[in-house]
Amino acid sequence: MHSDLTNMERAEVLTAALPYIRRYAGKVVVVKYGGNAMINDQLKQQVMEDIVLLWLIGVRIVLVHGGGPEINDLMDRLGKKPEFVDGLRVTDKETMDIVQMVLAGKINKTLVNLLEMKGGKAVGLSGMDGRLLQCSMKDERLGYVGEIQKVHIQPVTDLLDRGYIPVVSTVGCDKNGNAYNINGDTTAAYIAGALGAERLIMMTDIAGVLKDKNDPSTLIPQITLPELPSLYDSGIISGGMIPKVECCAKALSRGVRNVVIMDGRVPHSILMELLTDEGAGTMVSNGETPDDRQSGWE
């Protein structure tokens, strides 16, 4: 903390946040949490602080998390060798058990715990709770890798209505009671869509969409859907950014107002995105109203 700031300077910062607070109060924001921000402990603490602050100022916030390296860790320790089909990892029943334990048992509850420690009220959900994430098998050869068939969003809205921060782990289930591992970005897009979220924030380990992948100063701050084809063609969107951007498009098509691909390595990036003018990372929107502010004056 900058102890050299006077209280008055602090007060000025707070009042400067006023128009942004006004804009997001009562709105739904979904945060896909992952990458470095999940591994680095200081970043993790800051993300949790940001989430609780947003919750306190009235944002209806939902946290969606995947698993990170902890799944591999436990598999390793259990002497479980990853299998591959066409270069894709296979999730057999035993691996799925491990995934479920790590996601729904360890990470989910640890995040809930952190949010509570920061002063929030949180409840963790898996895709089994209230049958939130109904899946089918994506590809028989890959085993229990799930494709979302339907989102029963009720448990999430029930918790939001009762004033909690829902924390969702990306474990789904099918009609026969089998558990599935689901892609985190896709889950976040579906949940944000089902909630008609104001914003979906995808935390990644890159500054956003860059013209030159090696030069963060070439960040493209705003992309609209109609611009996507040319960005694909020019190779600006390529590699791991392709599925990420596709998730953004999916979320927009399901009713999310706009999506931001954001650098989770930057401290307090969520707050900066939502509560300052510059924002952070690359915002993807339908192209109609890329950055309008909702004003009472019409």
Add this chain to the structure above:
Amino acid sequence: MHSDLTNMERAEVLTAALPYIRRYAGKVVVVKYGGNAMINDQLKQQVMEDIVLLWLIGVRIVLVHGGGPEINDLMDRLGKKPEFVDGLRVTDKETMDIVQMVLAGKINKTLVNLLEMKGGKAVGLSGMDGRLLQCSMKDERLGYVGEIQKVHIQPVTDLLDRGYIPVVSTVGCDKNGNAYNINGDTTAAYIAGALGAERLIMMTDIAGVLKDKNDPSTLIPQITLPELPSLYDSGIISGGMIPKVECCAKALSRGVRNVVIMDGRVPHSILMELLTDEGAGTMVSNGETPDDRQSGWE
């Protein structure tokens, strides 16, 4: 299923359950689930059917579960050797991680999933969610074994009010964010007390309190609190039954109407306890109104 029963016989059975349904509709019943009923798959299916049936007829039902042998299993597989202090097992940080994953990740979500498969609406909670079970360390030498300090029952009542079956795993947390393993029976007693439950059902692997431990026909169907001292003195309540009965007493003192120690090995024992005259197992009550029926006629 007895296919030789006619539909009319079935109808008669249903209408015979009417007075019991009337009695429990809208009331809170907490089930401490454990023992054989949790290991044997057929029994498990039947318990879930019973829970969903009770939920459908309007009982506000809460399921509290511990871990059973699955914790030991995972510890074994991870090459983790149990340590002991004065004959009591030590729960170090690493063991606690395993406990949390198994209880809150594996068992809790599997039970939620089963209840959903049977047609119920369920959401799983740990003691971290909404800070449900606030603990402190019981004994420094035993590590992360928790003693309940406070129950923040709100998340459970929020879920009941929204029509869910809350499923609670016995993992708690302290003010510093540490996770703790908590005794299942105690947790159930505290939760039932905080809810002012009509009944707490403790599933065990014994028929109930027996005059002669080796003869199930010597079951004592009803015990009142004032009778406890002589039952302790005579050795009828001894060994593992002592902490169980103490939990019953604790629940009663916290406002639970009555508690039943029930044989979980008997199929559909919960339904039989609640929906027939004979009941099942041993009921422990304050002694004032051991078995009154609530009647609209006064």
Add this chain to the structure above:
Amino acid sequence: MHSDLTNMERAEVLTAALPYIRRYAGKVVVVKYGGNAMINDQLKQQVMEDIVLLWLIGVRIVLVHGGGPEINDLMDRLGKKPEFVDGLRVTDKETMDIVQMVLAGKINKTLVNLLEMKGGKAVGLSGMDGRLLQCSMKDERLGYVGEIQKVHIQPVTDLLDRGYIPVVSTVGCDKNGNAYNINGDTTAAYIAGALGAERLIMMTDIAGVLKDKNDPSTLIPQITLPELPSLYDSGIISGGMIPKVECCAKALSRGVRNVVIMDGRVPHSILMELLTDEGAGTMVSNGETPDDRQSGWE
């Protein structure tokens, strides 16, 4: 009661009813009560038990009743001779008084009383209460025989919302305050329509629609609206069955999901219809989704 059934067999019967309970919980079912089931005292007791059971498991149930032989009884005792016009009975002012007293005073309140005795919460309504059934005169020569002009369903939904079983007697009124006798089946069809009922059950003294009127084994279990013309042509639907089936069609056209013509002489026929697979009697439906089950899995 089959005292030779064990408690476990009872429990199995109860859990076997689970999917049906799930299906009807929260749905509106209208029962047109009449015929033998209203005269035979044991049947009457069983119908009331069935109604209360359905109410307890969360069905929003409405009972519509006509008068049966008790009207004739009282007319006889008052030395009132029935008059006829073209073979149809005339309801003069004095007869209408008798009808009103028997239906709204005697039968309605006796049924309410029985439902309360079985543990239900019931309130009786006539078509005057809240102006539920607004009528006009059908045929001047027949006197106070009413044709329903409008159903003000509010009093029924008010009672359902407050948790009561509404019991409706088939007495209507017109704009000038005159009372009318109304056909019971028609009333039930209008009320079920106004409520958008899941099911209308018409209790009769016949097994259902039979291919051979004299052979109950020739029961047609399901009829769809498009099949009706050929059934009329072939004479399978004839005589007293014609107005009954027309009522079914009217109910379906007003938004009822399906209608069952059921044998009220069979004990617990309502429970068997709703809570077993075989059902009872003849179900009439639009033909689109004759017997779909509502499932949470989609």
Add this chain to the structure above:
Amino acid sequence: MHSDLTNMERAEVLTAALPYIRRYAGKVVVVKYGGNAMINDQLKQQVMEDIVLLWLIGVRIVLVHGGGPEINDLMDRLGKKPEFVDGLRVTDKETMDIVQMVLAGKINKTLVNLLEMKGGKAVGLSGMDGRLLQCSMKDERLGYVGEIQKVHIQPVTDLLDRGYIPVVSTVGCDKNGNAYNINGDTTAAYIAGALGAERLIMMTDIAGVLKDKNDPSTLIPQITLPELPSLYDSGIISGGMIPKVECCAKALSRGVRNVVIMDGRVPHSILMELLTDEGAGTMVSNGETPDDRQSGWE
């Protein structure tokens, strides 16, 4: 209607009623309807108008009615001879049937109908509906004459909350489902007590409590409970007035604010009592606050 009143005079009358309207809006007023006001058709029409007017200006009004001469009429026509024990009439099962039909079927529904015709929303109840009036037998020799054991007021408050005028007929029931004839004044006192009514109005065929029974100008406008003994002693309260005044005392002891014994033979007496300064008849009160007006200014 006085056609010679100008509209402005009418407006002045309306505004003069303003303080009284203010006083009773939202308050519960129970009217025991009986005597001449029930027999004379013009008076009946005026009472119904008064009730609907009070309902429209926000009074929560409940109408309790007995039977009047119509019971005797029907008994006569059925050739039923009244039996007596010690000078008191016996109500055998058959007589009770007649009472129930006339009260709950004929009079109750006719009053409901009239209120609806005048623009009110009314629903009729008997003591069986929602088990409103639970009775026991008063004296075995008198048969089905009931003594109120308990009032389950819920159906009345449910109807008031939903905006209806509840109309209650004085038929009760016991635990075994038997119907009983109950005294009207007592019923009104119990119902007003259970509702904590602001006022109970007892309509009779006398001007009120008179110093000289034969001289209406000797009306005592206000009596307090402490004054009763001397009024009994002096014979001013005697004969049929005794049970009436006892009912008033019972109502006051059960929480009714005050009771008025009112001359039902005077047109619009209810309106005059509630909406003018002079009131009508004799008001009986606890003596603490005989005639306070509730004012917002304190």
Add this chain to the structure above:
Amino acid sequence: MHSDLTNMERAEVLTAALPYIRRYAGKVVVVKYGGNAMINDQLKQQVMEDIVLLWLIGVRIVLVHGGGPEINDLMDRLGKKPEFVDGLRVTDKETMDIVQMVLAGKINKTLVNLLEMKGGKAVGLSGMDGRLLQCSMKDERLGYVGEIQKVHIQPVTDLLDRGYIPVVSTVGCDKNGNAYNINGDTTAAYIAGALGAERLIMMTDIAGVLKDKNDPSTLIPQITLPELPSLYDSGIISGGMIPKVECCAKALSRGVRNVVIMDGRVPHSILMELLTDEGAGTMVSNGETPDDRQSGWE
């Protein structure tokens, strides 16, 4: 008050109002208060009585007031000379301050106070409160004379829902926080439109629309929109009546059911308009359903 009216005559007047009360209960009525009725103290008292009476019988009533001569008074006393541009008065900043003080401070609060004295519950609003009346400048040369851009009706409905009589002064504001003077009739039309009012009553100092301006007996009781052109052509609607009638048309086009131009000089004219058959003044309506009564009987 006509002390020579008997209580019974009073009661008859009250019951005669019954059908009108029935018609307006729960409906929104907006009264534009102005002219003589605002200057003459006795008339003012009577208007307040009428408003409170309507409020007590369940009308959702809103009072809109302008300023009358009090603004000029204060300007005079402050030595402020009115300026004119093309014959229209200019509202400079200083004048606007005076307008605001007189309208929102003096008149508004005095009316609220009067309504409270008569037993109503009232809260005063200006166009600034909850940004009720959002304006822009009409004509730069006229200064702070506002044209309504948008009505944020929420504060008015919030107050109505909480049971208050909203009293609105015709002061608006623009996006930059400037205050504006707005025309009273227009404000009333906009507010009535935003509320979908059942009726807008415009109080004026003329009997209504007259065929012969000098002969009140030539009052036209009803006008429909299609008739307006010919009335303009014939000169029957001319002078100050033109903007008034245009306001009526604007209100109707915004969803008000009908509008009445009423003589505020007649005592209790509001009550007479709403609670008697003859009504008062000239009613302007769309022409479709000029004078239908809403009846429960259909």
Add this chain to the structure above:
Amino acid sequence: MHSDLTNMERAEVLTAALPYIRRYAGKVVVVKYGGNAMINDQLKQQVMEDIVLLWLIGVRIVLVHGGGPEINDLMDRLGKKPEFVDGLRVTDKETMDIVQMVLAGKINKTLVNLLEMKGGKAVGLSGMDGRLLQCSMKDERLGYVGEIQKVHIQPVTDLLDRGYIPVVSTVGCDKNGNAYNINGDTTAAYIAGALGAERLIMMTDIAGVLKDKNDPSTLIPQITLPELPSLYDSGIISGGMIPKVECCAKALSRGVRNVVIMDGRVPHSILMELLTDEGAGTMVSNGETPDDRQSGWE
């Protein structure tokens, strides 16, 4: 604004405010606004920003304001000479008119307007609205100077419940409809008491209670009620500070948790008081729990 602060520094300031936001969310804070903060335009803007920020983060905030020099201004301009009795100013009818216009018309609406401009939702109230502040005359010789008899807090809580910032001007009324000028500090104390406020903030033009009136560095940060007598005796509390401290004591005795006498000349003093550790000015409390923080951890 310190443009040299990075976004990250801003984010850190925001998260540092988190525990304070948590503490006050949902709590009632009453601000008595006056002195320099009301005259200096920049301070005024900052106070309004602070109020709106607190409102946005969930504080239920109420603003109470007096009149300041604007009343004298208008009196001057109207040539109205102040009269005195024993050195106290007399408020005659004409003066009261001026007070009402300035407070309820000019200042109140201007503050409401400012809050709306900053993004808040505000509604202004006088003591007449909903009869909020019921007064009597304090001293006949002083004229319309009011003493609060009763606070009808409903209009304030109604507005808070509907999400508005209530802005209250210190004009009261008596039973006869007379308006009164009331002391601002007293009004704030009564309103805070009626709301059971968490905190009452009294803005003044002094740093707080000072040991040496001329040395702001001698500020006493906390005073408890038991310490008051010695502070009076020692002359530390003297002159204009006496009535202020008496108001604090009055507020505390009426249920306010604590009161702060704060220097309104310091920019953003309200935010600093509520959202930083140091607070601002002198806090007066009961002495039991001078500065406890409400924590979820118990």
